[in-house]
Amino acid sequence: MAAKPCIPKGTRDFSPTEMAKRNYIFDTIRSVYHLYGFQQIETPAMEMLSTLMGKYGEEGDKLLFKIQNSGDYFSGLTDEELLSRNATRLACKFCEKGLRYDLTVPFARYVVMHRDELTFPFKRYQIQPVWRADRPQKGRYREFYQCDADVVGSDSLLNEVELMQIVDTVFSRFGIRVCIKINNRKILTGMAEIIGEADKIVDITVAIDKLDKIGLDNVNAELRDKGISEEAIAKLQPIILLNGTNTDKLATLRQVLATSETGLKGVEETAFILNTLESLGLKNEVELDLTLARGLNYYTGAIFEVKALDVQIGSITGGGRYDNLTGVFGMPGLSGVGISFGADRIFDVLNQLDLYPKEAVKGTQLLFINFGEQEAAFSMQVLSKVRAAGIRAELYPDCCKMKKQMSYANAKKVPYVALVGDNELSEGKVTLKDMNTGEQHLLTPEEVITALTR
Incomplete structure (x- = not known):
């Protein structure tokens, strides 16, 4: 008996309706990127492991999907290495490539390899899948798409401002209410300095980034496990739990981080971004969130995260x-x-809130019923005209019982059906049936086009 087919955990199939919805998402994001002057690139699904390793921190490296070398990958391995059963070391021996973990590191590699072809600042966007060997759970998958936009070759904070405008525009078009959370890695560095744990900045940021997932007590426990002193943890509490308006938080931070040059620089960068955004009148809430750390090690300045307000889901x-x-x-x-x-x-989120517009699912608008060879030949001629007018139409390919063909139309939720029999052939016309009301009208091909495009 053949094994029942399945797909890997953390991956999904998508039906035609789901793909139409996904394309609505991609097209909306793509159109906003174009408004701001971003150009599209693509990079390979797999990269050299040497490109990927060491860029995401220790936790990120563990989540890389590694690709086994082809051929005899045991050649060159000693019996001692094989018997050691050291998975990490052995993987490095017979895996030279891996699936990309995100789109940013491959983009950095792309910039370096194509530097002589690019004009800086270079504004690129990229819409492609990425893979992470994470534990699958609600809202977290092992294969998922990212829609990235990056600007390289400019230090201006106006780039940060524009990216937040893009975020605001995209979610406004989707109709999703969000909170845009902003912090700065320099502020986090300043926090580590003033509590006397500057060398533990990575451990601190990885821990506090989990605050909304595991709670304060578990964050503090993780900090202790990393060797951070009780005194330092105590000093950290009022900072990460700071509340009030963005202006209040900035004022407090200027006092708390007064002895940290790096921290104060982060405060001023953040103040510029927040003040500029306020003057532009974004539609969504913008919040300075000191618990936001973003676990990836390569961030050095402003960091962002967006949370949906009406659905319980991660960033x-x-x-x-x-x-x-x-x-x-x-x-x-x-x-x-x-x-x-x-x-x-x-x-x-769009599914849970039922926010997809009806036109997002671009199904067939008009189905021609197949009554035979002559009728089908005439229908094909009319089809060419209605398709040229931008109407999504098809002819049922087989001449079979009308009930079966109408069931096909109903299953696909086709709003109109075209009937071409002997009478229609003799007059060069089509009977157009509205599947919702049941009304029928004998029309010329031009009148059909008018009826479906008005």
Whole structure:
């Protein structure tokens, strides 16, 4: 007995209706990117592991899907190495490639490889799938699409402002109410300095980034496990739990971080972004959130995260400033900033809130019933005309019982059916049936087009 087919955990099939909805998401994001002057690129699904490893921190490296070398990948391995059963070391021996974890590191590699072809600042967007060997759960998948936009070759904070305008515009078009959360890695560095744990900045940011997922007590426990002193943890509490307006928070931070040059620089950068956005009148809420850390190690300045207000789900957009990501590929000093829309989570949010417009699912508008060879030949001629007018139409391919053909129309929710029999053939016309009302009218091909495009 053949095994029942299945797909890997954390992946999904998408039906034609679901694909129409997903394309609505991609097209909406793409159209906004174009408004702001971004150009599209694509990179391979797999990259060299040397490109990916070490760019996402220790936790990120563990989530990389590695691709086994073809051929005899055991050649060159000693018996001692095989018997050691050291999975990490063995994987490095017979896996040279991996599936991309995100689109940012491949983009940095792209910039370095194509530097002589690019005009800086370079504004690119990319809509492609990424893969993470994460534990599948609600709103978290192993294969998912990201919709990235990045600007490289400019230090201006106006880039951060424009990216937040893009976020606001996209979610306004979707009809999703969101909160745009902003922080700065320099502020987090300043926090680590003033509590006397500057060398533990990575451990601190990884821990506090989990605050909304695991709670304050578990965050503090993780900080203790990383060797951070009780005194330092105590000093950290009022900072990460700071509340009030954005202006209030900035004023407090200027006092708290007064002895940290790096921290104060982060405060001023954040103040510029928040003040500029306020003057532009965004439709969605913008909040300075000091618990926002973004776990990825390459962020060096402003960091962003977007949460849906009406659905319980994780971040649906994120990003930030990275000052020297291309440096690891031999091109130091090139600053960049970017955002990434999580298309799969946005898909789930739009489904839960039922926010897809009816026109997003672009199904067949007109189905020609097949009554025989002559009727089909005439229908094909009319089809050419209605398709040229932009009407989505098809002819049922087989001459079979009308009931079966009408059931097909109903299953696909086709709003209009065209009937071509002996009478219609003799007059060169079509009987157009409205599937919702049942009304029928004998029309010329031109009148059919008018009826369906008005």
